Amino acid sequence: MAKATLHDVAAKAGVSIKTVSRVVNNEPNVRQGTRDAVLKAIKALDYRPDTSARRLAGRRSYLVGLLYEDPSPYENPSANYVIDIQGGVLERVRAESYDLLIHPCNYQSTRIVREIRALVAQTRVDGLILAPPLAEMAKVASALRELGTPFVRISPGQRTRGQEAVHTNDRAACADMTRYLVSLGHKRIGFIIGHPDHRAVGNRFLGYQDGLESSGLKLDKSLVQQGFNTFESGEKSARLLLLQPNPPTAIFASNDDMAAGVLRVAHEMGLSIPGELSVAGFDDLPLARQIWPSLTTIRQPIKEMAAAAAELLFAKIKGEEGGGPIVVEAPLVLRESTGARISLKDKRKRQHSA
Amino acid sequence: MAKATLHDVAAKAGVSIKTVSRVVNNEPNVRQGTRDAVLKAIKALDYRPDTSARRLAGRRSYLVGLLYEDPSPYENPSANYVIDIQGGVLERVRAESYDLLIHPCNYQSTRIVREIRALVAQTRVDGLILAPPLAEMAKVASALRELGTPFVRISPGQRTRGQEAVHTNDRAACADMTRYLVSLGHKRIGFIIGHPDHRAVGNRFLGYQDGLESSGLKLDKSLVQQGFNTFESGEKSARLLLLQPNPPTAIFASNDDMAAGVLRVAHEMGLSIPGELSVAGFDDLPLARQIWPSLTTIRQPIKEMAAAAAELLFAKIKGEEGGGPIVVEAPLVLRESTGARISLKDKRKRQHSA
DNA sequence: GCACAAAATGACAACGCTGTCATTATTTGC
DNA sequence: GCAAATAATGACAGCGTTGTCATTTTGTGC
Numbered sequence: 001m002a003k004a005t006l007h008d009v010a011a012k013a014g015v016s017i018k019t020v021s022r023v024v025n026n027e028p029n030v031r032q033g034t035r036d037a038v039l040k041a042i043k044a045l046d047y048r049p050d051t052s053a054r055r056l057a058g059r060r061s062y063l064v065g066l067l068y069e070d071p072s073p074y075e076n077p078s079a080n081y082v083i084d085i086q087g088g089v090l091e092r093v094r095a096e097s098y099d100l101l102i103h104p105c106n107y108q109s110t111r112i113v114r115e116i117r118a119l120v121a122q123t124r125v126d127g128l129i130l131a132p133p134l135a136e137m138a139k140v141a142s143a144l145r146e147l148g149t150p151f152v153r154i155s156p157g158q159r160t161r162g163q164e165a166v167h168t169n170d171r172a173a174c175a176d177m178t179r180y181l182v183s184l185g186h187k188r189i190g191f192i193i194g195h196p197d198h199r200a201v202g203n204r205f206l207g208y209q210d211g212l213e214s215s216g217l218k219l220d221k222s223l224v225q226q227g228f229n230t231f232e233s234g235e236k237s238a239r240l241l242l243l244q245p246n247p248p249t250a251i252f253a254s255n256d257d258m259a260a261g262v263l264r265v266a267h268e269m270g271l272s273i274p275g276e277l278s279v280a281g282f283d284d285l286p287l288a289r290q291i292w293p294s295l296t297t298i299r300q301p302i303k304e305m306a307a308a309a310a311e312l313l314f315a316k317i318k319g320e321e322g323g324g325p326i327v328v329e330a331p332l333v334l335r336e337s338t339g340a341r342i343s344l345k346d347k348r349k350r351q352h353s354a
Numbered sequence: 355m356a357k358a359t360l361h362d363v364a365a366k367a368g369v370s371i372k373t374v375s376r377v378v379n380n381e382p383n384v385r386q387g388t389r390d391a392v393l394k395a396i397k398a399l400d401y402r403p404d405t406s407a408r409r410l411a412g413r414r415s416y417l418v419g420l421l422y423e424d425p426s427p428y429e430n431p432s433a434n435y436v437i438d439i440q441g442g443v444l445e446r447v448r449a450e451s452y453d454l455l456i457h458p459c460n461y462q463s464t465r466i467v468r469e470i471r472a473l474v475a476q477t478r479v480d481g482l483i484l485a486p487p488l489a490e491m492a493k494v495a496s497a498l499r500e501l502g503t504p505f506v507r508i509s510p511g512q513r514t515r516g517q518e519a520v521h522t523n524d525r526a527a528c529a530d531m532t533r534y535l536v537s538l539g540h541k542r543i544g545f546i547i548g549h550p551d552h553r554a555v556g557n558r559f560l561g562y563q564d565g566l567e568s569s570g571l572k573l574d575k576s577l578v579q580q581g582f583n584t585f586e587s588g589e590k591s592a593r594l595l596l597l598q599p600n601p602p603t604a605i606f607a608s609n610d611d612m613a614a615g616v617l618r619v620a621h622e623m624g625l626s627i628p629g630e631l632s633v634a635g636f637d638d639l640p641l642a643r644q645i646w647p648s649l650t651t652i653r654q655p656i657k658e659m660a661a662a663a664a665e666l667l668f669a670k671i672k673g674e675e676g677g678g679p680i681v682v683e684a685p686l687v688l689r690e691s692t693g694a695r696i697s698l699k700d701k702r703k704r705q706h707s708a
Numbered sequence: 709g710c711a712c713a714a715a716a717t718g719a720c721a722a723c724g725c726t727g728t729c730a731t732t733a734t735t736t737g738c
Numbered sequence: 739g740c741a742a743a744t745a746a747t748g749a750c751a752g753c754g755t756t757g758t759c760a761t762t763t764t765g766t767g768c
Contacts, residue, residue, distance in 0.1 A: 006725065015747075015748085017724090017748090018748060018749080018750095029744095034746080050724050050725070051406075052406040052407075052724080053724035053753090054725055056404070056406040056407050056754065056755085057726040059726085061406075071434075071437050079432070079433040079434040079437040079640075090456070099455070100456070102440070104441065121357070264646045286433075290585045290645075292622070360755065369718085370717065370718045371755085372718060372720095372757095375755070382716095383714095383717080384717085388717085403754085406754080410753090411755040412723085
């Protein structure tokens with residue numbers, strides 16, 4: 001059975017191909033009766049518009065691009081993150097019968113803007129979705145604006161021009177986590193800052209500060225280390241934090257990979273967790289459930305964010321206004337790596353009553 | 355600057371568009387001088403053939419599909435695996451200026467064959483790359499043969515019809531790993547079999563048996579458990595293995611996720627690693643370096659395999675014969691989770707002091 | 709050199725759709 | 739109820755390629 005075309009449908013419905021085209025594209029000025037007849041013919045013939053023909057004839061490409069940091073090099077962000085983003089975007093993209101063009105890249109490359117320009121020029125994508133850390137690169141955004149290509153960013157650091165981005169409430173969630181640690185009895189809570197190029201992760205540090213403040217604790221700079229989102233940088237920061245004279249009793253890392261690094265160092269040092277050290281992360285990677293002890297963290301609903309971003313992008317492509325920025329809730333996930341602090345004095349009573 | 359078309363190039367080179375088309379597609383019957391002139395014009399105008407137009411006019415779609423098991427559900431195979439596959443395939447696909455269609459799916463779905471049929475019918479892909487476990491589904495393969503769509507499989511279980519697949523030497527590598535464990539002094543080596551639907555992983559069990567045999571050890575069925583490639587099934591199998599009267603001193607899991615599960619159970623049981631229990635996995639996921647202790651495993655060069663698969667697919671699409679199946683080496687990676695066995699005497703001392 | 713085969717090139721119609729504009733129904737206003 | 743306005747529909751030319759087939763050029767054998 002050969003593939004049905006507009007002509008087949010038109011013949012079956014007794015109208016012209018242009019009318020069928022109008023129905024398919026939801027254009028106005030088609031009588032309800034005609035529309036129904038066409039719809040019926042489409043269904044009967046299982047007609048699907050040919051994307052190549054549409055691309056060739058029309059102004060649209062029925063293509064959206066997804067730009068993300070290539071996770072294959074070891075030191076780069078998690079594959080799970082990218083997979084979830086792809087999954088969320090694919091879902092929406094398919095629903096619109098668009099195609100998805102995946103494009104892993106390297107945000108540090110000096111040619112990144114040229115690369116993106118070339119991508120847009122060659123593929124003629126109708127729109128682009130940017131994942132961090134590309135989402136927050138000003139030069140990328142301005143290049144795209146100049147090209148007139150609609151785009152939506154996932155978790156950019158700042159909320160300006162909000163309606164083209166999807167955020168999580170990282171800051172508030174981190175404040176909550178910090179207060180939770182305080183509620184367990186911790187007074188010296190270490191923090192590992194995320195990669196400086198990744199501002200959304202920077203907001204997590206602000207949340208930590210908020211949490212301290214609202215708990216009546218002061219920020220102690222000796223308890224804060226700069227990490228780089230990697231497992232290894234988590235290890236390094238953990239050593240710096242734990243080997244000082246008055247080490248923290250809890251460490252809150254800006255992401256799970258670094259938290260996993262902290263856990264590893266703690267194991268090496270023979271610290272019991274959470275008895276002697278509580279550890280918290282952010283992201284809720286699969287890893288968080290698989291390491292030992294399982295990691296208290298904050299769940300980032302990545303797939304949903306990606307789906308929301310795609311939704312937003314389609315609205316932009318269709319020229320719809322408003323909708324505004326989308327903020328998705330990131331809930332705390334309490335697991336084994338955090339617990340009541342055991343000080344030199346016995347605080348086990350507390351544990352029992354809690 | 356508007357995009358250059360065949361016409362522009364033809365005008366500049368002083369030939370017809372058909373001749374330009376011939377040059378672009380490397381067709382025969384073009385004089386060298388003409389070819390050079392056209393090539394020069396192409397370069398000068400930075401001409402790139404329009405994929406949509408090609409798809410529409412020609413028989414080819416300049417599209418290859420990548421089918422893999424959706425890794426988003428928690429219990430499913432690793433995201434890293436998929437990312438590496440995508441990376442390897444993308445590399446080759448771009449080099450051929452083809453497009454890549456990613457298609458996560460669910461191999462257990464009853465409609466999987468229909469889904470793939472629909473995919474082929476709608477997108478008209480020129481070829482397909484199948485990742486496990488879809489790579490070894492007979493009904494998928496036969497449906498594709500029937501449709502006449504070229505395809506290449508990555509790590510299918512068996513080596514029949516080899517020239518359309520890329521393998522690793524899993525069996526030999528697992529035999530090596532087993533012998534390595536024996537060389538450390540282990541005589542009771544547990545094994546966790548992979549998912550029964552994933553035959554390539556089944557070969558690993560055969561390798562384990564080979565290794566035992568060549569070391570003069572007999573297969574003890576009480577030391578073998580059936581796993582399902584997941585972290586959780588690794589935990590479960592580990593408990594069954596370790597809680598029996600005469601537990602193994604080493605456990606070799608068919609993949610890293612399960613090995614991570616074993617590690618976790620060992621921690622819970624207070625077993626020191628590798629002192630009281632050695633653990634080995636297979637895959638060398640990033641996880642393998644991040645858990646504690648780091649995992650001895652076998653590296654599967656997934657990205658290279660995927661690139662090789664794409665290469666093979668293009669050869670098939672072009673109708674080239676031969677080349678045969680590709681086998682990629684999987685090297686052992688020795689880390690902290692395996693070590694010399696501590697004798698019964700030492701073990702007792704330790705237990706007492708602990 | 710000449711007839712003929714083979715190689716090189718070109719003309720032109722698809723491919724399946726959208727955009728433009730002309731044409732034909734249907735309302736609307738008064 | 740009639741002209742003008744508006745809604746509904748259709749005819750047709752591209753979009754940038756490839757495939758087919760006709761035409762021209764070059765090469766070959768004798």
